[in-house]
Amino acid sequence: MSHNTIALNQQSQPLDHLDSVWLFGYGSLIYKADFPFIQRRPARIHGWVRRFWQGSHDHRGTPEQPGRVATLIADPDAVCAGMAYEVTPDVFAHLDHREKNGYLRFFTEFEWLDGSGSVEGLVYVAGPDNEAFLGQAHETDIAAHIAASAGPSGPNDEYLLKLADALRELGEHDEHVFAIEHALKQLS
């Protein structure tokens, strides 16, 4: 599958008939909301775990030297906390462009972190079959890779460190992210 997913997302899932759409963010979408939104609420989804297994050619790396960014990996026992945004459908033109390096969006249910209910919304996931997928590695190796990478959106370590801070603000303990953060801080 091509790693540019813009056309795939727009063709397989038109949204224009909807008044608003919820989006669940678990990576940079938690801390970098560079789009207009109606409201945002902390949320979680079941059956997925956050992993720095996706290559970034266009934001935190280059095609020659991809960085490492977050995707979700299916895991029936896992719960992943993040931030949900209610947006108008036109915002997906920007989001599809931002997430074009291998991420496909699909509808799933997410629960509010405060326990007050749930909603159906979209999440972008870069699956193992996309060309930019890098896959599993030890957290210390991921940290070294991140420390050496940068792209048009800035240094790769900024992505990781901002995400770790945002997860702490949500009260979320993500062992994978915090282990990479710890290893990264040992390197500097």
Ligand code: SIN
């Ligand atoms: C997300 O944050 O939900 C997707 C991955 C990213 O843009 O970092």
